[in-house]
Amino acid sequence: MKNPVLEINDLRTSFNIKGNYYAAVDGVSLTVHENEVVAVVGESGCGKSALANSIMGLHNLKNTKLEGQINFGNQNLLELSLAKLNKIRGKDIAMIFQDPMTALNPLATIGRQIEEPMDYHLKLSATEKKNRTLELLRRVGIKNEQRVYDQYPHELSGGMRQRVVIAVALSCDPVLLLADEPTTALDVTIQAQIMDLMKELQNQMKTGIILITHDLGVVAEMADRVVVMYAGEVVEIADVKDLFENPLHPYTRSLLNSIPSNLEAKEKLHVIDGIVPSLQNLDRTGCRFAPRIAWIPEEDHEERPEMHEAEPNHFVRCSCYKTFYFPEDRVGEIDYVTTKN
Amino acid sequence: MSLLKINDLKIYYPIRGGFFRTVVDNVRAVDGISFELQPGETYGLVGESGCGKTTTGRAIIGLNHVTSGEVLFEGNDLAKLSRGERRKYTKDIQMIFQDPYSSLNARKNVLNIIAEPLRNFERLSPKEELVRVQELVARVGLSPESIYKYPHQFSGGQRQRIGIARALALKPKLIIADEPVSALDVSVQAQVLNFMQEIQEDFGLTYLFISHDLGIIQHMCDRIGIMYRGRFVEEGSASEIYTNPQHVYTKRLIAAIPEMDPEKRFEKMHLRQAINQEYKNDYNNYFDKDGRMFDLKKISETHSVAMQ
Numbered sequence: 001m002k003n004p005v006l007e008i009n010d011l012r013t014s015f016n017i018k019g020n021y022y023a024a025v026d027g028v029s030l031t032v033h034e035n036e037v038v039a040v041v042g043e044s045g046c047g048k049s050a051l052a053n054s055i056m057g058l059h060n061l062k063n064t065k066l067e068g069q070i071n072f073g074n075q076n077l078l079e080l081s082l083a084k085l086n087k088i089r090g091k092d093i094a095m096i097f098q099d100p101m102t103a104l105n106p107l108a109t110i111g112r113q114i115e116e117p118m119d120y121h122l123k124l125s126a127t128e129k130k131n132r133t134l135e136l137l138r139r140v141g142i143k144n145e146q147r148v149y150d151q152y153p154h155e156l157s158g159g160m161r162q163r164v165v166i167a168v169a170l171s172c173d174p175v176l177l178l179a180d181e182p183t184t185a186l187d188v189t190i191q192a193q194i195m196d197l198m199k200e201l202q203n204q205m206k207t208g209i210i211l212i213t214h215d216l217g218v219v220a221e222m223a224d225r226v227v228v229m230y231a232g233e234v235v236e237i238a239d240v241k242d243l244f245e246n247p248l249h250p251y252t253r254s255l256l257n258s259i260p261s262n263l264e265a266k267e268k269l270h271v272i273d274g275i276v277p278s279l280q281n282l283d284r285t286g287c288r289f290a291p292r293i294a295w296i297p298e299e300d301h302e303e304r305p306e307m308h309e310a311e312p313n314h315f316v317r318c319s320c321y322k323t324f325y326f327p328e329d330r331v332g333e334i335d336y337v338t339t340k341n
Numbered sequence: 342m343s344l345l346k347i348n349d350l351k352i353y354y355p356i357r358g359g360f361f362r363t364v365v366d367n368v369r370a371v372d373g374i375s376f377e378l379q380p381g382e383t384y385g386l387v388g389e390s391g392c393g394k395t396t397t398g399r400a401i402i403g404l405n406h407v408t409s410g411e412v413l414f415e416g417n418d419l420a421k422l423s424r425g426e427r428r429k430y431t432k433d434i435q436m437i438f439q440d441p442y443s444s445l446n447a448r449k450n451v452l453n454i455i456a457e458p459l460r461n462f463e464r465l466s467p468k469e470e471l472v473r474v475q476e477l478v479a480r481v482g483l484s485p486e487s488i489y490k491y492p493h494q495f496s497g498g499q500r501q502r503i504g505i506a507r508a509l510a511l512k513p514k515l516i517i518a519d520e521p522v523s524a525l526d527v528s529v530q531a532q533v534l535n536f537m538q539e540i541q542e543d544f545g546l547t548y549l550f551i552s553h554d555l556g557i558i559q560h561m562c563d564r565i566g567i568m569y570r571g572r573f574v575e576e577g578s579a580s581e582i583y584t585n586p587q588h589v590y591t592k593r594l595i596a597a598i599p600e601m602d603p604e605k606r607f608e609k610m611h612l613r614q615a616i617n618q619e620y621k622n623d624y625n626n627y628f629d630k631d632g633r634m635f636d637l638k639k640i641s642e643t644h645s646v647a648m649q
Binding site for chain 2: 043044158187188189190191192195196199214215216217218220221222223240241244254255258259260268269270271272275
């Protein structure tokens with residue numbers, strides 16, 4: 001068994017809204033092993049980014065409450081002082097942000113930005129730093145690295161900038177990478193290049209990656225294990241093959257059914273009724289997905305939905321998956337029943 | 342007769358420089374493209390950002406000037422008409438915008454947003470206007486009381502449907518949908534796409550569907566044109582493009598669609614590398630010495646490719 005890099009135990013991240021705290025991440029537990037890509041999937045508002053920001057400690061603690069444990073190595077990140085946390089983030093845990101246009105400082109050269117984390121975390125001479133930076137630029141597939149070193153972000157295309165953002169994240173040899181929608185802001189062809197690059201780098205460096213995305217195509221291409229989140233909770237965890245071959249939770253199945261490329265052209269796409277409830281309006285008792293699959297009778301849900309190991313290494317929340325069906329698949333059958341009565 | 346016929350459309354932006362800011366060169370945003378839309382069909386315009394697909398869409402509706410070429414809408418060349426003369430036809434062409442967050446005026450309520458085109462083109466009493474707006478709101482599946490709400494009170498999918506209701510207000514013949522779902526979540530995307538197909542049947546609409554997402558294009562479109570650097574690379578029916586792509590750029594685009602079967606991911610990665618190699622090796626077959634694409638050449642009745 002591979003070593004775990006990060007263990008999250010019952011993490012609860014709550015935000016202060018008008019005096020009350022509402023949990024955006026509500027009891028999430030997950031483990032990332034070395035050399036493993038764990039994808040976190042869900043619609044916007046499911047708590048994916050809140051989870052990533054909790055790991056990195058990017059929330060404003062004035063109006064955020066963090067409970068539970070985030071164990072990295074043998075320390076709980078939530079209990080560390082800011083000085084100690086700063087020794088870890090940027091070095092052992094690094095982040096790739098969504099939008100390369102805003103993640104880079106427009107006033108600093110590319111070389112300067114890649115060297116910045118090295119100044120904090122590694123003791124290197126100026127020439128060592130420069131050599132390392134050039135090497136990193138080569139590794140992320142930038143061919144004229146000498147020139148790019150002295151360029152500014154606006155001189156590069158979107159795909160090149162995202163490569164630079166990856167180089168910044170890799171600058172201090174992290175053991176864990178958090179990638180928050182790393183390809184969402186990019187064109188399809190560039191997205192393919194960045195995905196291939198990340199797979200290649202991951203194979204070389206054996207880092208653990210938490211990949212946050214809403215694009216199931218990216219998940220299928222990159223992930224080893226998939227965590228599906230809905231309304232702050234994990235609803236399904238499985239290996240990527242199992243998840244795509246045999247999705248269990250109604251939410252996962254609905255998501256997979258709403259992608260156009262999965263179906264014959266011109267067929268109707270599945271639409272999930274309703275929207276992800278906002279933090280204040282979320283009903284925190286019972287199955288949180290129940291309001292959006294109202295045709296499933298109440299007694300099929302659990303009163304306090306728990307995670308079950310439905311198949312070896314394949315976990316799913318609540319019992320509603322057992323009887324779940326899509327109404328459009330049964331149109332004929334229901335007609336039959338009603339005419340008979 | 343085709344509903345819309347684009348003939349050798351060129352849109353250049355001048356680069357000025359030197360003494361007296363004279364025109365030294367042009368940015369060729371759209372560089373000689375031609376295509377036709379038959380009534381009732383959905384035509385997909387695909388390409389990366391910067392390839393000129395949005396510029397083309399905006400030129401058809403009159404938001405961009407046309408350097409040369411023809412935009413024939415039911416036989417009338419819109420590009421040559423003056424603003425006043427255009428008005429007769431602009432009513433029949435409407436647009437759905439990409440970003441439902443910025444394409445609705447935040448200071449107007451839904452009634453005023455949807456009624457705006459009606460006020461521009463039809464003289465209705467306030468009562469008639471209200472009835473029309475209520476019909477439209479009901480048609481796009483929003484509750485009747487929502488006409489007095491403001492855009493920020495709606496979710497992204499609902500906002501996009503308000504945008505669609507506004508586009509439908511004048512009962513247009515052609516709708517230009519510029520990336521209508523790329524700002525939306527997957528589940529909401531499905532909702533808007535289904536809805537667009539429904540109203541296409543009900544209203545007999547023709548769509549010019551502009552997108553960079555090949556999965557969605559395949560789902561929605563009957564015929565597809567692939568654009569690259571302001572020119573057409575390949576044109577054909579959806580099945581021709583997806584099962585039998587000829588141009589190396591089309592192949593590259595199709596290979597870039599993420600593989601939904603996790604077992605095949607390395608296969609796909611190698612396929613992409615092979616195509617990139619082909620792109621480098623056979624560059625001269627696809628581009629002339631100025632790096633410009635060749636003109637489209639028919640290889641079957643419906644399928645044409647830009648090759649030597």
